[in-house]
Amino acid sequence: MNSFKLTNINIGRTLIYLILLFFAFIYLAPLYVMFTTSLKDIEEIRSGNLMALPMDPSLYAWKKAWSSACTGSECEGLAPFFWNSVRIVFPAVIISTILGAFNGYALAKWKFKGSEFIFGALLFGCFIPFQVILLPMAKLLGSLGLANTVTGLVLVHVIYGVAFTTLFFRNYYVGIPTELVKAAKLDGAGFFAIFRHVFIPLSTPIFVVTIIWQFTQIWNDFLFGVVYSGSGTQPITVALNNLVNTSVGGKEYNVDMAAAVIAAFPTLVVYVIAGKYFVRGLTAGAVKG
Amino acid sequence: MGSISLNGIKKSFGETEVLKDINLDIKDGEFLILIGPSGCGKSTLMNLIAGLEELTGGEIVIDGNDVSEESPKDRDIAMVFQSYALYPTMNVARNICFGLEMGKMPKNEQEVILKKVSSLLQIDHLLDRKPGQLSGGQRQRVAMGRALARSPKVFLFDEPLSNLDAKLRVEMRTEIKKLHKRIGTTIVYVTHDQIEAMTLADRIAVLKDGELQQVGTPYEIYNDPVSHFVADFMGSPGMNFIECVVKDQNLVVESGGEKYELSIPCTDALNNSNLDVVWLGIRPEMMTEIQPSVAANSFIHQIKFDVEVLEPMGADTVAIGQWNGDEVMARLSPESGNTAGKGFDLQVDTSKAILFDPNTGLRMR
Numbered sequence: 001m002n003s004f005k006l007t008n009i010n011i012g013r014t015l016i017y018l019i020l021l022f023f024a025f026i027y028l029a030p031l032y033v034m035f036t037t038s039l040k041d042i043e044e045i046r047s048g049n050l051m052a053l054p055m056d057p058s059l060y061a062w063k064k065a066w067s068s069a070c071t072g073s074e075c076e077g078l079a080p081f082f083w084n085s086v087r088i089v090f091p092a093v094i095i096s097t098i099l100g101a102f103n104g105y106a107l108a109k110w111k112f113k114g115s116e117f118i119f120g121a122l123l124f125g126c127f128i129p130f131q132v133i134l135l136p137m138a139k140l141l142g143s144l145g146l147a148n149t150v151t152g153l154v155l156v157h158v159i160y161g162v163a164f165t166t167l168f169f170r171n172y173y174v175g176i177p178t179e180l181v182k183a184a185k186l187d188g189a190g191f192f193a194i195f196r197h198v199f200i201p202l203s204t205p206i207f208v209v210t211i212i213w214q215f216t217q218i219w220n221d222f223l224f225g226v227v228y229s230g231s232g233t234q235p236i237t238v239a240l241n242n243l244v245n246t247s248v249g250g251k252e253y254n255v256d257m258a259a260a261v262i263a264a265f266p267t268l269v270v271y272v273i274a275g276k277y278f279v280r281g282l283t284a285g286a287v288k289g
Numbered sequence: 290m291g292s293i294s295l296n297g298i299k300k301s302f303g304e305t306e307v308l309k310d311i312n313l314d315i316k317d318g319e320f321l322i323l324i325g326p327s328g329c330g331k332s333t334l335m336n337l338i339a340g341l342e343e344l345t346g347g348e349i350v351i352d353g354n355d356v357s358e359e360s361p362k363d364r365d366i367a368m369v370f371q372s373y374a375l376y377p378t379m380n381v382a383r384n385i386c387f388g389l390e391m392g393k394m395p396k397n398e399q400e401v402i403l404k405k406v407s408s409l410l411q412i413d414h415l416l417d418r419k420p421g422q423l424s425g426g427q428r429q430r431v432a433m434g435r436a437l438a439r440s441p442k443v444f445l446f447d448e449p450l451s452n453l454d455a456k457l458r459v460e461m462r463t464e465i466k467k468l469h470k471r472i473g474t475t476i477v478y479v480t481h482d483q484i485e486a487m488t489l490a491d492r493i494a495v496l497k498d499g500e501l502q503q504v505g506t507p508y509e510i511y512n513d514p515v516s517h518f519v520a521d522f523m524g525s526p527g528m529n530f531i532e533c534v535v536k537d538q539n540l541v542v543e544s545g546g547e548k549y550e551l552s553i554p555c556t557d558a559l560n561n562s563n564l565d566v567v568w569l570g571i572r573p574e575m576m577t578e579i580q581p582s583v584a585a586n587s588f589i590h591q592i593k594f595d596v597e598v599l600e601p602m603g604a605d606t607v608a609i610g611q612w613n614g615d616e617v618m619a620r621l622s623p624e625s626g627n628t629a630g631k632g633f634d635l636q637v638d639t640s641k642a643i644l645f646d647p648n649t650g651l652r653m654r
Contacts, residue, residue: 179374182341187388187435188362197387201378 038062038258045253061254065262069255071242078259080232081239085219087150088235089266092157093214099158100165100210101203105195107166108173109181119170125163130223133160141228148230156228157218164217165210172206173199208277216267236263291442291475292317292352293338299346300333300499307333308499311347315477320469322486323479325496326522331479334496335445338477340364351442362391367436368445371452373428375420381431382407382416388439406434409471426457433468446478450485462488483523487511495519512641517650520570520643526607526618529576531569532647533613535559540569544613545593545632551639552587558644558653567653568645573607575638576619578627583636594619594635596627 033050039057040048048055067077107119137156138147146152176199184194225235234242240263244256298311307330315321323331336342338349340361348357356364367388375384383390385406386399407413410430420428429449436444446465450458466489469476480486486493487507495502495510495518503515514520520528533540533551538559540551551569553559559567583589592612600607601623608619608627619635627633644653 177372177374179370179372180376182336182339182361183368183370183374183435184376184387185341185361186339186366186368187439188391189387193391198376198378 034257034261038065038254038261040254042250042252042254061252061258062262064252065243065255065259069243069252069259070246070248071239072246078236078239078243078262081234081236082262084150084229084233084239085235085237085266088153088157088225089215089218092154092161092218093211095154096158096161096165096214097207097210099162100167101169101200101207102195103162103166104169104171104173105199106191107170109176109178109199110191119166122163122166125160126167130160134223134227138227148228148233150233153224153228153233153235156224157221160224161214161217165214168206168210168213169203172203176202204277208274212270212274215270219267290317290352293443293475293477294350295334295338295347296350297347298334298337298344298349300330300337300342301345306499308337311499311501313494313501313504315475318473318475320466320476320478320489320491322490322493323477323496324481324483324486324493324522325502327481329496330499331481331496332447335368335447335477335479338443339366339368339445365439365442366445367439367441367443368447369429369432369436369449371448373420373432373452375428375431375435377420380417380419381412381423381434384420384431385434385438388435392439402438406437409437409468410434425453426461429453429461433465437472440474442475444474444476446476448480449478451480451482465489483525487523493523495522497522514570514643515652517568517570517645517652520645520652524572526573526620529571529573529615529617530645531571531613531615531617533567533569535565535567540567542569542592542613544611545595547593549590549592551590551637551642553639553642553644554588555642555644555653562646562653564646564648564653566647568647569639570643570645571637571639572641573618573620575641576617577636577638578621578625579634579636583638586640588638588640588642590637590639592635592637593632595632596629599627599629 036052036054037045037050038061039054039059041056041058041060044055065077066079068075069077071078071081103122107115107122137159141147141152141156144152144155146155180198181194184198189197219235220237221235222237222241225238226241229235229238240259243259293313293315295311295313295315298308299306300308311334323334325331333342337344340356340359340363344357348355350356351364351366376387379387382403386403389399389402403416404413407416410433412427412430412434415423415427415431420431423431432449449465450461453461462485465478469489478485478489487510490507492504492506493510494504497518503510503519505513510519510523514523514528517530521530531542533542535541536550538552538556540553542549542551553569579591594608594610594612594617596608596610598609600609603623606621606623606625606627608621608629610617610619621627645651646653
């Protein structure tokens, strides 16, 4: 009877693993194809099998995608645009996260007249589609003299991102006991001191979540990038699009694939590094104090 | 050093009036307990004293200074919370010193105070730990340590023991009392536990629906309650209330086909009113098995009592049954040998009995 049960479990287990492997394969196959294709030369791509491993792996496509592929009329590869994206993403993520933390802290723990309305209005900001704000934002950037600049794009991403970051932090801070604020007030701490000494140290998990979210959103953004950037300030997503659409002679799939992996690389890295903290839940059990 | 006057305190949250005109003077060094059922406004009153809520009306005077408009940190008050509210990311030492750090006290002076406080509360060995690594009782001590460190004028305790298990609660209760004896600082302590109130307080203030019912020593509150509510709320088990018909100077109770005439000491109260029916208030310990050793007098009565449930408490056994249609609790000796479901004779001593007006619930005097 015991052995009967055992085999039953084994069959079930095997089935589960097979299903999981199947879905993992489906999800990972495109990445595999991109990666192997980027290492093949163009002859092999035309004649060979899509799924086959490269016979003679070379980094030619990667080098070209990075430094000499044509994105429209210029042929400098993705490198300058990669750095454009970095210059947009870092300040935008940092500023919007800090603003969100402050907003969330104030809205969760320092209720004032109309704070619920303001939170509701901010929440509404999460549901406004990108397209709706394109024109008014273009006008605003123009009158601020920030059209076609990196600063302008940072501003757009900060404004659009604050709604989300505020929501994240507010919901996290609502779960932190208000008695901590009361205790700190009696200990003589004010608004900023309580934030700095009590709330920030508790916020690692939500900072990680917010940073992952904002980094991915802003790095992957195409629409704002294509609308508000000038020729020298385009982010990598726009450049990737231009690179793929510019063909000199035949289509170089290996270069396209390498460029796509380069463009996706930073978000992958962020997930791999920070995802661990994200899952671990750094303050598990500590908030209860 | 730490006297508090509450003058005409009012507090409303929107339309709801939580506190209605509270007047109370707390003497320097006094241990005052605020007690009442949940929702009576006792925690709100404490938050008002601390400055964590704004007054709707009235004034709070500490040591002769009106602090009604002052922020919490300027009131020189420390508070121990029900959930302890220890800062989870700081170790015990920093938790205790956080108030001093905010007050810009030099590090070496902080160290001196930390040493003193931690040895007083016997938490020296815990200083490097985080609150998450402490047991309930240890967190309780750290919370008290944090309050002690600033040596404030007044301590506020907001149900500090209600998160502890029963045994630890009794231990910490004693410790709080010892601590108060030692440091002599004014303490205002909120609880809904009447045993805590009785054991700890110099004076007890009973609150109900945002109004002070009675303020007095534990003895006064227990033996001389002003209303049915106070009498019922204080004491475990609570006071018995028996509906009686007034006949001449005596009370008539009918139960189980028998008719009892009870004589009572407080006949003036009967004369001063013209009520036909009153509530007789009598503590369970005045209803016992027949005790031959007690000399017969006019206040000792014998009644027949049907016991429904027996609750052995160890030192004594509480018998619950019906008498005159009212639920009555009697405190018996555990050796009395009675069993539930049977009737037996009970001795009722009315020498300390008191009367309440059934219409208003107020004490008749």
